[in-house]
Amino acid sequence: AQKITQTQPGMFVQEKEAVTLDCTYDTSDPSYGLFWYKQPSSGEMIFLIYQGSYDQQNATEGRYSLNFQKARKSANLVISASQLGDSAMYFCAMRELPSQGGSEKLVFGKGTKLTVNP
Amino acid sequence: GAVVSQHPSWVICKSGTSVKIECRSLDFQATTMFWYRQFPKQSLMLMATSNEGSKATYEQGVEKDKFLINHASLTLSTLTVTSAHPEDSSFYICSAREELSNQPQHFGDGTRLSIL
Numbered sequence: 440a441q442k443i444t445q446t447q448p449g450m451f452v453q454e455k456e457a458v459t460l461d462c463t464y465d466t467s468d469p470s471y472g473l474f475w476y477k478q479p480s481s482g483e484m485i486f487l488i489y490q491g492s493y494d495q496q497n498a499t500e501g502r503y504s505l506n507f508q509k510a511r512k513s514a515n516l517v518i519s520a521s522q523l524g525d526s527a528m529y530f531c532a533m534r535e536l537p538s539q540g541g542s543e544k545l546v547f548g549k550g551t552k553l554t555v556n557p
Numbered sequence: 558g559a560v561v562s563q564h565p566s567w568v569i570c571k572s573g574t575s576v577k578i579e580c581r582s583l584d585f586q587a588t589t590m591f592w593y594r595q596f597p598k599q600s601l602m603l604m605a606t607s608n609e610g611s612k613a614t615y616e617q618g619v620e621k622d623k624f625l626i627n628h629a630s631l632t633l634s635t636l637t638v639t640s641a642h643p644e645d646s647s648f649y650i651c652s653a654r655e656e657l658s659n660q661p662q663h664f665g666d667g668t669r670l671s672i673l
Contacts, residue, residue: 446575474661482648484601484664530600542589542614547600552620 442466443531452521460516460551462531463471472534473514474545475505479527487529490514503539521555528552543554560584562655562664567643571673578636578668580651586631587653591662595648596610604649607634641672 455507462471475487481531490505494526506515518525529549540547560583563568568576579591593601605626606614613626616670623645624671625637634653654660 469651476664482650482653482667484667486651486661486663489661509616542608544603544606544608545591545601546603 441490442535443533443547445531445548445551447551449551449554451556452518454523454557455520456468457519458521458553459516460518460529460531461513461520462515462548463511463513464531464533466533466535468535468537469518473507474504474532474534475514475516476532477525477527477532478530478550488516508512508550518553523555523557526553526555559661561651561665563651564667565668566666567669567671569671569673570641573640574672576641576670576671577645578624578649578651580634580636580653580665582632582663585653585655587634588631588656590628590634590651590653592626592634592636593650593652595667597648604636605666609634631665637649638670641670643672646670646672 442465446461470537471492473490477485477487482523488498488500488505490507497507502519504517528550530550532545534543562581562583566581571634585615590607591602603616604619607626607628609628609631620665628634648667648669652662652664654662
């Protein structure tokens with residue numbers, strides 16, 4: 440079963456408008472971390488924002504904010520005032536610890552391709 | 558912030574060649590590094606977890622003898638694709654994170670491997 444679900448293969452937004460990228464997750468672990476990464480066409484993975492499962496407030500980093508709804512198990516990324524340079528793939532990921540010990544793992548969703556139109 | 562350097566960024570070589578990819582944490586020590594593989598228009602798939610001073614932990618379905626991982630120091634992990642074939646062509650990317658619990662994994666810029 441998929442642990443991270445990103446239901447939007449592609450999204451379009453006009454420059455200067457806000458856009459929400461959806462992410463839902465599945466875990467029975469009470470302690471987990473959620474991340475969003477941006478991957479431009481050049482390939483590098485750029486860390487955007489983090490939300491811990493025990494964090495009381497939604498995370499914000501500049502134009503990025505995370506709409507964390509724990510009961511719904513969703514962690515949507517909101518990008519405000521979109522810029523042309525925001526066009527990229529966006530991946531939601533969850534950090535999990537194996538139940539039988541070992542190192543953490545990052546599990547990624549399939550990604551959403553965001554296109555910002557001028 | 559934390560920086561991870563990956564080298565080379567692009568490799569084109571003949572079938573049967575072995576290719577080594579390096580992953581370095583430049584300003585922090587990383588007892589654990591991670592190697593991912595990404596096919597075009599797909600997500601990142603974890604191949605293995607590299608542990609400093611011990612054997613790597615491979616994900617199910619990843620051939621240990623094909624993808625050799627060495628983590629000889631706290632700042633360097635290497636992935637060697639042995640006797641590479643065209644089906645090994647892919648984008649390989651490593652990551653590492655500082656040992657504080659809430660730090661994100663920081664990624665290298667990736668290596669595009671093309672086997673002719």
